Amino acid sequence: MIIGNLVKYLFLQESRSMQSLFWMLLFPVFLLVLFGFIFGQEGFREDSVIVGVDPAVFEEIERGARTFQGEQDTALNFITLDPAEGKTALFENRIYAYITRGPEDREYRVLITERYRQFSFLLTSILDRMNIDFYAEKFKGREFFPYTLELATLEGRSYSYVYYLLAGIAGISLMLNCFFALPQIIITYRNQGFLKRFIFTPLSKVDFTLSLIIERSIVGLLQIGFLAAAARLIFDVRFSINPGAFRLVYFAGAAAFGVVGFFLAGVLQSIEASAAVAQILNMLFMFTGGIFLPLEMMPPFFSRISKINPVLYLSHGINSAMLMGRGIADIKNDLYILAGIFCVFLTVTVFTFRYNRKL
Amino acid sequence: MNLYKSYGKKKVLKGISFNVRRGEVFTLIGPNGSGKTTIMEILEGVRTYNSGSFTILGKNTGDREVREKIGVAIQDSHSLSHLRVSELLAMYSKLYTRTLPLEEVIRSVHLTGKERQMVRNLSGGEKQLLNIAVAIVHDPQIVFLDEPSTGLDPEARRRLWSSMGILKEQGKTILLTTHNMEEAELLSDRVAILKDGILRSLGSPEDLLKEAGMNKRIDFEFNESEDGIISILQDRFQLKKGHAGSYSIFTMNVEDDMKYFLSITSSAGISIRSLSIHVPDLEDVYFVCTGGEG
Numbered sequence: 116m117i118i119g120n121l122v123k124y125l126f127l128q129e130s131r132s133m134q135s136l137f138w139m140l141l142f143p144v145f146l147l148v149l150f151g152f153i154f155g156q157e158g159f160r161e162d163s164v165i166v167g168v169d170p171a172v173f174e175e176i177e178r179g180a181r182t183f184q185g186e187q188d189t190a191l192n193f194i195t196l197d198p199a200e201g202k203t204a205l206f207e208n209r210i211y212a213y214i215t216r217g218p219e220d221r222e223y224r225v226l227i228t229e230r231y232r233q234f235s236f237l238l239t240s241i242l243d244r245m246n247i248d249f250y251a252e253k254f255k256g257r258e259f260f261p262y263t264l265e266l267a268t269l270e271g272r273s274y275s276y277v278y279y280l281l282a283g284i285a286g287i288s289l290m291l292n293c294f295f296a297l298p299q300i301i302i303t304y305r306n307q308g309f310l311k312r313f314i315f316t317p318l319s320k321v322d323f324t325l326s327l328i329i330e331r332s333i334v335g336l337l338q339i340g341f342l343a344a345a346a347r348l349i350f351d352v353r354f355s356i357n358p359g360a361f362r363l364v365y366f367a368g369a370a371a372f373g374v375v376g377f378f379l380a381g382v383l384q385s386i387e388a389s390a391a392v393a394q395i396l397n398m399l400f401m402f403t404g405g406i407f408l409p410l411e412m413m414p415p416f417f418s419r420i421s422k423i424n425p426v427l428y429l430s431h432g433i434n435s436a437m438l439m440g441r442g443i444a445d446i447k448n449d450l451y452i453l454a455g456i457f458c459v460f461l462t463v464t465v466f467t468f469r470y471n472r473k474l
Numbered sequence: 475m476n477l478y479k480s481y482g483k484k485k486v487l488k489g490i491s492f493n494v495r496r497g498e499v500f501t502l503i504g505p506n507g508s509g510k511t512t513i514m515e516i517l518e519g520v521r522t523y524n525s526g527s528f529t530i531l532g533k534n535t536g537d538r539e540v541r542e543k544i545g546v547a548i549q550d551s552h553s554l555s556h557l558r559v560s561e562l563l564a565m566y567s568k569l570y571t572r573t574l575p576l577e578e579v580i581r582s583v584h585l586t587g588k589e590r591q592m593v594r595n596l597s598g599g600e601k602q603l604l605n606i607a608v609a610i611v612h613d614p615q616i617v618f619l620d621e622p623s624t625g626l627d628p629e630a631r632r633r634l635w636s637s638m639g640i641l642k643e644q645g646k647t648i649l650l651t652t653h654n655m656e657e658a659e660l661l662s663d664r665v666a667i668l669k670d671g672i673l674r675s676l677g678s679p680e681d682l683l684k685e686a687g688m689n690k691r692i693d694f695e696f697n698e699s700e701d702g703i704i705s706i707l708q709d710r711f712q713l714k715k716g717h718a719g720s721y722s723i724f725t726m727n728v729e730d731d732m733k734y735f736l737s738i739t740s741s742a743g744i745s746i747r748s749l750s751i752h753v754p755d756l757e758d759v760y761f762v763c764t765g766g767e768g
Contacts, residue, residue: 116568117568117569120564120565120568120569121565121569123565124554124557124561124562124564124565125554127556127557127561128554128555128556128557129556131556131557132556308548309554311520311548312546312548312608313569314518314519314520315518315519315541315544315545315546315618316541316566316569316570317538317541317542317569317570317571318569
């Protein structure tokens, strides 16, 4: 009751501010349109799509790879095997793909693994650069390539860069809401005495924290709604939403980033300090989270950093649940990591957050 | 109470004690840095203190029951400025278990007709009235008002005082801090004068005047600067320097002291521009207690 009431009025306050509306709704759409047009929504081809897995063929490839072990560093550098998964081929630039037998004899199909299907636009360009004909010719008649290597057109949906970008911007919008807007709002409220007023009321810190996080979550959902509408209208993006998984990953992300925002608001005293720290974090997380460009295009160092970047898991979770229609089981790792962040920062925030300025 | 509070090595409160009676307006006055706001914030539960103890309505200030019964008007610039007056009050009212009808609250603070106005469009005076409205929305028994009239024009100040008068009539206990002596004298049942963290004087405005030994105030102004005679007067009287070269002296025996004043100025051949006798007020007591610090 108290939380719902507070959420309502906090939201009313934000929604009536032109400045808030711009950052809340227009800016994410602006990013989507800008990057969508710069990098192009036509970076994919119909011949690089997802189908199932054909484990048997990998044994064949593995045998071939062993045979040509000595040449892997040169000509066959684009195929290695991951013993842990046993069926995944690693292409150059670390694009995971499956290779399966084609419908015709002596034909392979190059299939991007489901996990990386949003990178299909990259794979096609890589394969172009790799000059398939060259490899096919080079290994013609040899054991590893007894077949013609070609890209096959298969049934299924193709995914453009905009799909990849959309989930990233949705994630980054939520992050901006939490890392940037939330500390700014809290510090402004605190410095102007608005938060101090709550000390005199029966409102608990937990209620207040939840109210702000819920209000930010609603703002974030509106952002995603606007983003989705823009993506549909401008780039003809088709959605495949798993509502349960989406709700879970979204609120896990909102809660995780929300407490990080509260943590920042607790340790930083001024708007200026908050803006500076938030900018650094945003830039760091944005680029190491692979929001605008896939990590596969970045140096290995960034890939390693990205493993500890929560935005990566949030955008992956949103991508899976909103665009790929995957269920909770498919995003459980993302959920665990976001829940972990929430627990750690909530614990710290309980001790560091204060309604009033340091006294 | 016997409250002590230090910020690092600086002692801000040096054993402050007082009781506030139910239904009275109790005002803390004193120069900047005297400890007024620190006392208020300690009582409100915002600030910690080093030693001493106190209760509000017989309970600890952090007690939920106490929070339901106190209202605090702080100098808040209303961060939620995009809400309407009625919305802001509704938001706060729902934080409490008991609330007054909003129309009644709005009427108490003379904001009738402004219910649908955005907070950001209110004048400074109206925002202060809204601050008070927020503080009383749950019908508290005790209201804390920290310098409510600061920065207000005379008309807005009068409206504010009228609202505070209504609260007083409703039987609310009011703790007030102010730099405005007229406000303190007009509204207070009792006044506490603070300086350097010590309670210098406490009582009703009338009692304080008596206690300070003041009967009359003689205001005067010379035509030219006369440092020598001022120095002589200072040895005999409590002398207050006013605006534009004017001075005041305080006396219990106006007849004798006036004779003395006229004799030394005439023997020194000093030309007097103006001379008048007044009944002293709380500001004069404040001056005597604090040594004239603003």
